[in-house]
Amino acid sequence: MxxxxxxxxxxxxxxxxxxxxxxxxxxxxxxxxxxxxxxxxxxxxxxxxxxxxxxxxxxxxxxxxxxxxxxxxxxxxxxxxxxxxxxxxxxxxxxxxxxxxxxxxxxxxxxxxxxxxxxxxxxxxxxxxxxxxxxxxxxxxxxxxxxxxxxxxxxxxxxxxxxxxxxxxxxxxxxxxxxxxxxxxxxxxxxxxxxxxxxxxxxVAPESSTSERVEQRLMYVKQGDKQALLEHSLQGEGVGRTLVFTKTKHGADRLAKDLNTAGIRSDAIHGNKTQNKRNRALENFRNGRLQVLVATDVAARGIDVDDVTHVVNFDLPIDPESYVHRIGRTGRAGKEGIALSFCDFSEHGALRAIERLIRMSIVVDVEHPFHVEPRSRGPRGPRNGGGNGNGGPRRKYGKPYGRPANGGGKRNHSGNAAGEHGEGHGGSKRAGGYTPTTSESADRPKSYGQGRGGAKRPGGKRPYGAKSKRPNRGER
Missing domain, CATH: 3.40.50.300 (P-loop containing nucleotide triphosphate hydrolases)
Known part of the structure; x- marks a missing residue:
């Protein structure tokens, strides 16, 4: 050149x-x-x-x-x-x-x-x-x-x-x-x-692809056992410098503290840390004073640390593209890397979105001591038409709340605007293209009615002005 x-x-x-x-x-x-x-x-x-x-x-x-x-x-x-x-x-x-x-x-x-x-x-x-x-x-x-x-x-x-x-x-x-x-x-x-x-x-690579040098493993585990599984995984052969990703800043701080209590040198990095603390944590991670750096997605991109042997998705990302960026922290400069993803029952939806994006099913590791069988997922394989692996419909868990996603701007049970990803029925995006995150949606009080025109649930409010059917118990 x-x-x-x-x-x-x-x-x-x-x-x-x-x-x-x-x-x-x-x-x-x-x-x-x-x-x-x-x-x-x-x-x-x-x-x-x-x-x-x-x-x-x-x-x-x-x-x-x-x-x-x-x-x-x-x-x-x-x-x-x-x-x-x-x-x-x-x-x-x-x-x-x-x-x-x-x-x-x-x-x-x-x-x-x-x-x-x-x-x-x-x-x-x-x-x-x-x-x-x-x-x-x-x-x-x-x-x-x-x-x-x-x-x-x-x-x-x-x-x-x-x-x-x-x-x-x-x-x-x-x-x-x-x-x-x-x-x-x-x-x-x-x-x-x-x-x-x-x-x-x-x-140089399809935008949804993951590095061929990164071995990806999926580990089904209950939420309460994730920390124990992480400590177990960090003791494995060949585990060196490790990046661990959590969904929240508070979760990152708590996990780093618990790992230090367990004798594993760790620190956390996220947006609420001062710049000096973030720089210090990164420098300690680079020079080997820390084995584990716990991070939110603020560190999933652009953090250039050599010789990261493992990336652990302690929490699966809500945005499937973040998965690609996270595991890209290992397997760099021609070296091999391993990405471990912990998956609780509540994270199956995030897992399916990730596998659709990367166009492959992540290999399940059933050998760890905290393995639990996923609920009715059926044999893992190509997901043609969204089936469960046996040609039947995929079983759904939990009751949807809020208004049904059958009209413009109404919301489905995932908290996203209906039609945002082509899964609603005639829904439209919010003005300005803003879509509330799952965490924002989760903060809203649930509405157990069925919206305007829907049937009232048994025991609902009586019409305005109607008399109560309860027996008169006298004045109090």
């Missing part, structure tokens, strides 16, 4: 001699100045795929960095990913004269403001803090020549669409735009269409 001698020297020092597939496909187009959509999982070398051409352009042009006016803007969904991208720029550009800064929340803004005032060529930012500094007059995006949106799908999942629109409106129309995503659902494709101009598309 036509990269400068200074960059080639930095790559040689890192022992990088052969580009990864995404780098081999993307770098030539980016060197030519084309807009690009890159669809690649994490761990494929995509950071270098956009960082190297940007550094090459900076060295060739050697423009002075003006105060508060970066020439390159890289947007990242999380602080951790922004920090890692910044580290990559410094590593690959060690022999190039350029200045960069990382802009994110959770820390004081003064060091970031001072760096911007001195002038930077590259600004790597999360959307929230970037907009804060823009509103204060510390960031001017009118001179941006290259705009990189990394982990675009995750950005939308985290609700950054309004922030993205605000930022993009401040960018010059004439620019190079680089768009990287691990998955390409319709909303991400729509965003890309509005941002890029005649883009080249490169793809």
């Amino acid at each position: 036509q990269l400068s001698d200074a960059i080639q020297e930095a790559l040689a020092a890192e022992n990088y001699h052969t580009p990864t597939p995404i780098q081999g496909q993307a770098i030539p187009h980016l060197l030519e100045g084309s807009d690009l959509i890159g669809c690649a999982q994490t761990g494929t070398g995509k950071t270098a795929a956009f960082a190297l051409p940007i550094l090459n352009k900076l060295e060739q042009k050697r423009r002075r960095a003006d105060a508060c006016a970066p020439q390159v803007l890289v947007l990242s969904p999380t602080r951790e990913l922004a920090t890692q991208i910044s580290d990559s720029f410094r590593t690959y550009g060690r022999h190039i004269k350029f200045r960069s800064t990382t802009i994110f929340g959770g820390v004081g803004q003064n060091p970031q403001v001072r760096a911007l005032k001195r002038g930077v060529h590259v600004a790597i930012a999360t959307p929230g803090r970037l907009i804060d500094l823009m509103e204060q007059g510390y960031v001017d995006l009118s001179q941006v020549t290259t705009f990189v949106l990394d982990e675009a799908d995750r950005m939308l999942d985290m609700g950054f669409m309004p922030a993205l629109k605000t930022i993009v409106n401040e960018l010059p129309e004439k620019r190079q735009t680089v768009f990287f995503t691990a998955t390409m659902p319709p909303k991400v494709a729509q965003l890309a269409e509005g941002l890029l101009n005649n883009p080249v598309r490169v793809e």
